[in-house]
Amino acid sequence: MTVEAGEGLLPIVANDDVVRARQLVRTLAQDCRLSLVEQTKLVTAASELARNTLVHGGGGTLRGELIRNGLRRGVQVVFRDSGPGIADLELALTDGWSSGTGMGLGLSGSRRLVDEFAIESEPGRGTTVTITKWAR
Amino acid sequence: MSERVPILQIGDILLVSIQTDLDDQSVLNLQDDLAARVVESAAHGVVIDISAVEIVDSFVGRMLATIAAISRMLDAETVVVGMRPAVAITLVELGLSLGGVSTALNLDLGLRLLERARGGRDGLTAEPTAS
Numbered sequence: 001m002t003v004e005a006g007e008g009l010l011p012i013v014a015n016d017d018v019v020r021a022r023q024l025v026r027t028l029a030q031d032c033r034l035s036l037v038e039q040t041k042l043v044t045a046a047s048e049l050a051r052n053t054l055v056h057g058g059g060g061t062l063r064g065e066l067i068r069n070g071l072r073r074g075v076q077v078v079f080r081d082s083g084p085g086i087a088d089l090e091l092a093l094t095d096g097w098s099s100g101t102g103m104g105l106g107l108s109g110s111r112r113l114v115d116e117f118a119i120e121s122e123p124g125r126g127t128t129v130t131i132t133k134w135a136r
Numbered sequence: 137m138s139e140r141v142p143i144l145q146i147g148d149i150l151l152v153s154i155q156t157d158l159d160d161q162s163v164l165n166l167q168d169d170l171a172a173r174v175v176e177s178a179a180h181g182v183v184i185d186i187s188a189v190e191i192v193d194s195f196v197g198r199m200l201a202t203i204a205a206i207s208r209m210l211d212a213e214t215v216v217v218g219m220r221p222a223v224a225i226t227l228v229e230l231g232l233s234l235g236g237v238s239t240a241l242n243l244d245l246g247l248r249l250l251e252r253a254r255g256g257r258d259g260l261t262a263e264p265t266a267s
Contacts, residue, residue: 015159040222047193109230
């Protein structure tokens with residue numbers, strides 16, 4: 001898998017950074033020629049995860065890039081925070097699980113909207129979520 | 137930085153058209169502003185036009201459901217109009233069914249839906265005196 005174009009790093013430290021995150025990911029999705037429905041799914045997932053980074057992770061960063069695997073092109077977005085982390089990942093990925101503020105669809109819902117979803121977290125050491133959407 | 141979404145009034149209907157990508161605080165402001173305006177204007181219907189909205193995530197989805205619930209408590213019905221097909225597909229996959237929120241394909245159909253709801257309700261209150 002190779003990176004086609006790095007799109008830099010976006011800090012997520014305020015409410016309007018979540019809006020910026022959506023715009024950055026939409027631009028990448030368009031550059032990758034994802035269909036409108038696929039674009040919408042990816043941007044929605046990014047919106048959920050950027051909000052998680054801000055609200056639960058206490059702020060962090062987003063890195064988005066166009067990637068290639070053989071003939072396939074895709075968009076990969078990495079959300080990283082150094083917040084409290086998640087103790088029980090399996091539980092956190094269940095529908096309806098919530099730390100109290102949302103509807104509990106952020107993690108489980110965004111996983112359904114993308115092709116690949118990876119999460120790494122350790123209590124006290126932050127959380128990293130990587131999502132990928134491939135062009136059809 | 138949070139902006140205020142304008143709320144228009146036509147007769148006893150309040151109309152909100154979301155035209156920009158709103159941050160979470162602006163979404164919450166809209167919720168509060170609408171509740172206040174429903175009471176102030178004694179409106180019987182609220183129409184929220186999302187035809188320009190490119191994504192509805194769980195935060196905005198919850199706002200729509202909350203506005204509908206608050207308005208109902210304040211004697212107004214809410215209709216969400218103009219949802220894009222890609223948004224509908226994404227919402228379902230995300231797991232948000234927006235139960236309790238009435239929708240219509242466009243503004244015209246949304247207004248007719250409110251008229252019918254209102255007519256039905258007036259009909260009900262008028263019935264006992266008729267018999």
